[in-house]
């Protein structure tokens with residue numbers, strides 16, 4: 645029997661997931677969304693043909709609830725949902741930091757909860773969704789979650805204790821690459837290239853490097869060594885990156901993201 649899935653909170657990640665599910669073959673009739681603002685609900689209906697309902701209506705009607713509000717809004721959303729969520733539902737949370745325990749404590753005893761950390765490349769079916777089971781989620785619940793998120797990219801199961809790290813690496817990960825592209829485009833401008841050309845050159849370098857990382861089976865060190873000619877240009881750049889502590893900065897940055905994810909666990913932000 646077809647299951648009904650509701651996406652509660654349809655901002656950037658909620659909409660990305662919704663659009664991906666429709667591309668993956670979900671019928672709009674089997675999907676529901678909730679939105680705080682009526683103009684947003686109308687926009688989603690026009691774009692995807694999905695019906696918008698209230699949060700309690702979604703909890704009553706849908707078999708699977710995907711919670712995609714900010715961590716700071718999660719407590720309030722769960723208070724709204726709690727009277728209507730029965731333990732035969734599957735609740736999937738995409739919120740950074742929020743633990744399955746936080747959710748379980750606010751819903752009917754025994755409700756299965758799965759925590760997922762997706763990332764925005766779900767928009768182009770190249771997402772990465774890291775999945776952990778709460779205390780009442782079974783293998784079947786994890787499989788259902790993988791079926792949903794696997795339609796828009798790869799999935800990986802991890803113990804929930806690793807979710808804050810996964811959030812730092814994978815959930816936030818795309819932002820670091822956009823930041824690098826932005827910075828390198830600026831460098832291209834400094835070197836005298838027109839902005840559009842600098843952008844295209846660095847984006848294609850990123851795509852080429854990403855495909856080689858994925859498909860060559862080579863370690864990143866080997867791939868970098870192959871670019872780094874003796875007494876050549878690349879080693880001059882690498883020396884500057886090392887002089888400026890870029891490796892240490894990245895390690896510190898991801899540690900900060902991990903720590904922020906832990907802080908968000910309280911739901912107070």
Ligand SMILES: NC(=O)C1=CN([C@@H]2O[C@H](COP(=O)(O)OP(=O)(O)OC[C@H]3O[C@@H](n4cnc5c(N)ncnc54)[C@H](OP(=O)(O)O)[C@@H]3O)[C@@H](O)[C@H]2O)C=CC1
Nearest residue numbers: 653654655656657679680712713714715717738739740762
């Ligand atoms: N952006 C990303 O790359 C990723 C985000 N996440 C997680 O996804 C969640 C959402 O993030 P993001 O999409 O970036 O944030 P957004 O602010 O874009 O989306 C949150 C949405 O939730 C809506 N909302 C808030 N409260 C309610 C409510 N009670 N009922 C219905 N809708 C509500 C907001 O409405 P309104 O527009 O009115 O404010 C907004 O549209 C966060 O928990 C984040 O940690 C996870 C992985 C990646």
Ligand SMILES: O=C(O)[C@@H]1CCC=N1
Nearest residue numbers: 740811814815816817
């Ligand atoms: O920045 C954030 O908090 C969210 C979670 C992971 C990516 N974006």
